[in-house]
Amino acid sequence: MSESDSFIDEVSEEVRRDRLFKLFKKYAWILGLVVVAIVGGTAYNEWDKSASQKEARLTGDVLRAAAASGEASALNAVIEQGAPSAVIAELQLANVLEAEGEAEGALSALRSVATNLDVALVYSDLAWLKILMLDGANMAASERSGAYERLMAPGAPYRLLAQEQLAMQYVRDGDNEAAIGELTAILNDPSVTASLRSRAQQLIVALGGELEPESANG
Numbered sequence: 001m002s003e004s005d006s007f008i009d010e011v012s013e014e015v016r017r018d019r020l021f022k023l024f025k026k027y028a029w030i031l032g033l034v035v036v037a038i039v040g041g042t043a044y045n046e047w048d049k050s051a052s053q054k055e056a057r058l059t060g061d062v063l064r065a066a067a068a069s070g071e072a073s074a075l076n077a078v079i080e081q082g083a084p085s086a087v088i089a090e091l092q093l094a095n096v097l098e099a100e101g102e103a104e105g106a107l108s109a110l111r112s113v114a115t116n117l118d119v120a121l122v123y124s125d126l127a128w129l130k131i132l133m134l135d136g137a138n139m140a141a142s143e144r145s146g147a148y149e150r151l152m153a154p155g156a157p158y159r160l161l162a163q164e165q166l167a168m169q170y171v172r173d174g175d176n177e178a179a180i181g182e183l184t185a186i187l188n189d190p191s192v193t194a195s196l197r198s199r200a201q202q203l204i205v206a207l208g209g210e211l212e213p214e215s216a217n218g
Helices: 003-069 072-081 086-099 103-114 121-138 141-151 159-172 176-187 194-206 213-217
Strands: none
Touching: 086 103, 086 121, 103 121, 121 141, 121 159, 141 159, 159 176, 159 194, 176 194
16 A cells, blocks of 8 residues: 555544544434433333332232221222232122121122223132132123133133132022033033032032042042
């Protein structure tokens, strides 16, 4: 490379540096905003996460205190706050009212949870199961049938417990054969718990049915 070429290259490099420096000076404020936004966003996310965890702990403490008191007024206070745990408070309220003999109030609380489209399936299904247990005999046939269809769908969290309630409904209707059929299906389900298995076996015997050898030994 000749000295003239080397000189031209050096001049070109200096020109590029000068342009880059001018561009940096011109747009440095944009870079600063980007950095501030990134740092600020990270800081906000950490703060929000910490605040959410703190709120969850406080809400949990309030709910535990309300449940421990066993007073409907304390649970109603949690429900009125509209906190994420309000649905749990409402289910607990139903238990308190049921224990106090206020069946209508308990059913009202349960229906509030069962028909709330924003409630997680595990809670709304639990509310429907409790409704069937408390008032299945008095429900309209179409509503009762719809509740059982929902609760006994494949993968539903309380499928076998709902099937047990259906067997009890058949007993109330005087259809012991259908009840035994449902109870036998429960015994043959691989996910049946020991307590549910025991109840199903006892009811089958009480209804005059016979246990299959595998079920009797289970």
